[in-house]
Amino acid sequence: MEYAIRTENLVKKYSNNFTALNGVSLRIKKGEVVGYVGPNGAGKTTTIKILTGLSRPSSGHAYVNDIDVVARPREALRTIGALIEVPGVYDYLTPREMLTYFGRVYRMSGDEIDRRIKESLELVKLSDWEHKKIGTFSTGMLRRLTIAKAILHKPDNLILDEPVLGLDPKGIRDVRELIRQFRNQGMTVFLSSHLLGEVAEVCNTVIFLNKGKVVSSDSVQNIDRSMEQRVVNVRFLKPLSVEETKRLRAIELIKSVEVEDSVARLQYDGKPESSVQILRRLVSSNFEVVSYNVESAGLEDYYVSVMGDEKKEG
Ligand SMILES: Nc1ncnc2c1ncn2[C@@H]1O[C@H](COP(=O)(O)OP(=O)(O)OP(=O)(O)O)[C@@H](O)[C@H]1O
Ligand SMILES: [Mg+2]
Known part of the structure; x- marks a missing residue:
């Protein structure tokens, strides 16, 4: 069975000897929309950084679309789209400039970059802002732009770290709507949040993480059922x-x-x-x-x- 995301016994010890992940094994099937839920410091971002090649595990393995992210990081990255907030650095660029840069990183052709910028900005409703400076964007617009960046190279596997963090209700609704669209297109979505309610709105499955360990994993349907009282x-x-x-x-x-x-x-x-x-x-x-x-x-x-x-x- 090919999984969209698979980890085997991931351990991450930071240099101060703090164990952020203590043996995390995940199995996420293609087309699943999975919430990765846990309190502050549980290890969500650490997991996502490993999956997206930003951090190396101390031990254990991580695969996206069956590609080992440590052994073959470039190849692995090409099959996923990721949202991890890096604040501020693109302020002086326009969405077109920023996305063109990333299109080149993904080695897309000029025509393809052009077409995908149009499609992605359209999807996140930023077409009118293609040539405006990113520094003037609201938090909600920035988040949508980051999502456009994540899907630019048409990955079928999206990994989103706290996609609705800091957004107002309208912004939350917009992102939720986007995730539903991705789900309907058959994409795999793995998203972290410390809000179970938020995750339950769009996910099929919820994985609970606490202190670097998976403590529970269940379908949203079962969770709903167990709360009937x-x-x-x-x-x-x-x-x-x-x-x-x-x-x-x-x-x-x-x-x-x-x-x-x-x-x-x-x-x-x-x-x-x-x-x-x-x-x-x-x-x-x-x-x-x-x-x-x-x-x-x-x-x-x-x-x-x-x-x-x-x-x-x-
Ligand atoms: N570079 C680092 N050096 C040392 N400890 C770190 C480092 N990065 C993260 N940690 C610690 O690892 C633990 C897990 O952090 P992580 O960011 O993965 O949690 P999280 O689940 O994403 O939390 P949050 O909900 O606050 O985003 C935390 O206790 C954090 O302080
Ligand atoms: Mg985090």
């Missing part, structure tokens, strides 16, 4: 009486109730239909509902359960 927060017009709290507990779809003054936290099975039913029951029983919010903290809870409660450290 959900919570809805209801705010009432007035604090609930004892009798009202009792009536609340009697609604069969509600598994448990916590009441504090005029706010109730209700656990249910997480199905949208159940949420509708519960709200209907509340209204028809004359509860004065001011607001009704399904809590979306499920992913956070999942993250904590997989990682251990260490998020606060970073």
